[in-house]
Amino acid sequence: MLVVTGISTLVTNDKSLERGKLGIINNAAIVVGDDNKIVWTGESINLPREFASVAINVDGRAIVPGFVDSHTHLVFGGDRANEFEARMSGKTYSAGGIRTTMTATRAATTESLTNNARRLAEEALNTGTTTLEVKSGYGLSVTDEARSLQVASTITTETTFLGAHVVPPESKIDDYVNLVCGEMLTQCTPNAKWIDVFCDHGAFDVDHARAILGAGAKAGLGLRIHANQLQHGGGIQLGVELGVASCDHCTHMNDADISALADTNGRTVATLLPTAELCTRSKFPDARRLLDAGITIALASDCNPGSSYTTSMPLVISLAVLNMNMSCDEALWSATAGGAAALRRTDIGSLHIGAQADFALLNSSSHVHLAYRPGVKLVDAVVRKGECVAGALA
């Protein structure tokens, strides 16, 4: 049992509270039961007496649901600092840099891949991320993709097979798509929950993406797609047609893409990854246009060594507010409940009764500081499954 009181602002995302989308309770307390689920939330003054005697008082700080980072690429070898430096000196980003990481990933030992992924997962945890989705996609051979998923499965249950990240240099595209849909899929499925395709210029076209996602669905995997990051294409329309859980990036969108996503009524989420735009000096997606159309938005880090080498969800929230016209409340919702929706989960991303007890204690009295104080360490403690796993509550 864990009882926390003295919470200035408790963001629950609990729809049943009718206190706006964030379900905010002020001067609040929260109780976690022995099954590591939320059993009580409310104003501290109403905290049942049996809980009060063991309560930890957090002295007027805010608590938010743990961040759900629904899009990361944490399994890789090496880094691409040189490429980053070159890009910042004027070169443009293309999907080809993925092959640099492929070479380093194939050369790395399983132990070093695991240690690197763990290091990044720990870094994410310390900034409040309690759930991570992790993709393969830097092995690009049957053995190396299967190995990447095995590493990913030591970090999270939200594992994604992304053999279709780019075509490796030793293969022709049609042969590679057959491999991804055949032997590679068979070897990767045991450690994968999802399948994803990079459907964009320099990666896979709509027909190849349709074949790959179709094979994944047949193998029992959930569907996701990288769509419309580098230029406008048919990725979002394909994603909606196939009923994917999430279309990710959505940087270049026309009205037909917007209405297709809106027509799914939240079944297909648009996952926006503003640190990818930040780190490639690209145009940010227009979140306001999506929100006004009624589209459900998730925010995620896209953590990868090429185009977005950060695990910081507070930074993502900050950018979404400062550069994508989201309100502070909308951005926090999208980084928590939105991420959960992108993973089709209802047990995380929210602090309703019965939810998994995943939350972050901030060092401020309000969640607004997440956007208001970009780049600053704002998380004092992180509770995952009812246990304080980073920092300290008292």
Ligand SMILES: [Zn+2]
């Ligand atoms: Zn990605």
